[in-house]
Amino acid sequence: MTPAIQTVDLHKRYGNKTAVHDLTLTVEPGTVFGLIGPNGAGKTTTLRMLLDIIRPTSGTATVLGQPPRTGGPSLRRRIGFVPGELRLEGRVRGRALLRHFAEISGPVAPGVIDGFADRLGVDLNRQVRTLSKGNKQKLGLIQAFMHRPELLVLDEPTSGLDPLVQREFLSMVREARANGQTVLLSSHVLSEIQQTADHVAVLAEGRIVAEGDVASLRLGRIRRIRASVDGVPAAVLEAELRVLGQVRDLIVNGDGIVRIGATVDGDIDPVVKLLASHHVLDLAVEEPDLEESVLRLYGAEANGPMEEVHGA
Missing domain, CATH: 3.30.70.260 (ACT domain)
Known part of the structure; x- marks a missing residue:
């Protein structure tokens, strides 16, 4: 079976700063893969390379069997994406904005948008510019999930959400996996990964320092x-x-x-x-913050303090 995502020696430099070091990973179809690490670890840079938002310095990647660089619109319609810094503005109402996204991403089944809006508690009749950060994040989640894409790429998706909505989001992730969709979930929140992920890679300073299932990595110790x-x-x-x-x-x-x-x-x-x-x-x-967990569990202290890479 073709991996949903595969990278080999993926490397990205910003000037004299290296954000991602020779990253090699495989994400199997129909699984939830957690990519975790402290801020500046290279998570967002990795996701952006997978989506061809930025280009790698070297190395290769395939997403749903195709190189991101040549996949074009047909590949992008098979992916749902929530960026780490979601910016939604304008006088357009939430419902109209989601209809616009649906025209780009592909067909959305009747009632799906309203169903997600009810679950997440967002008013689609309000203008986007009047919404709080949390409610804008809910619109971002709806646009990613609504067309039931083969692959969901979610970068810090619960930012700005209250605990009850975070719980509903985790239910949506589990339902996506049950439907056969693949989820790549980037987070610095251990509990999100522990509750949803089948497989986890821990990223520190642009390198994978540990990889395996949640239990074997002892993330909750x-x-x-x-x-x-x-x-x-x-x-x-x-x-x-x-x-x-x-x-x-x-x-x-x-x-x-x-x-x-x-x-x-x-x-x-x-x-x-x-x-x-x-x-x-x-x-x-x-729970301690994730950076401390990585340092304690995987001996990163031997390499010195983690350095945040600007642009990562």
Whole structure:
């Protein structure tokens, strides 16, 4: 079966800055492929090369079996795209704008646009220039999904969306996969990838530093915890936590009410159970930002700090 996307040694330079280093990856048809990494990692540059918005310095790419450079309009109609920086303006109403996009992308089944608008909660009768960033992003999602393209290329698609709409978007991605569509999802939000992707590539400084399924990459192992605990001396609580091998970067302070902060690398259950043996006033468990996860999990600290590449 022909890969939906295939790149071999794809390389892009901006002057003396290299945004993407010899990128080789394969995206199988009917899967959700997550491309993740911190800002400046080269994700957007990679997507733009796949869509022939910019040209690679060297290397090759095929999208739906064709080179992006020669695929032309017929190839583009088979793709739905949400850019990382979506700009929609003008006095045109949302419905008219989507009708215009439909004339470009190809047939849209009756009721599909209104169905997506209802799910995402956007008023198509308002002028685009009056919409918030989040509602403009919803229009961008609708135009990408509405003609049921073979391939969806989504660059930070949940930017500006509230959590409920983000959840609906993830349902749309899962439905697309169930329909046999391929999704290339670029994100710096771990939870989006964990909930949808079949395969993941982690990009750092323009290079793939890890690749595999979500479970094998252990993307969810690192958590930060913050808690307030009453009725136990700070020294006692600190000693109990330090016995747990997965607790690092521990900070414990306070008299009476003890406040703790720590990083948990691995199973969080023993930490939660230990805290629950005391009087917990509040507890927050958070993902670290993706850059920290990449640094910790894949040893990128040995290469020095990540440098954001302008134009990436």
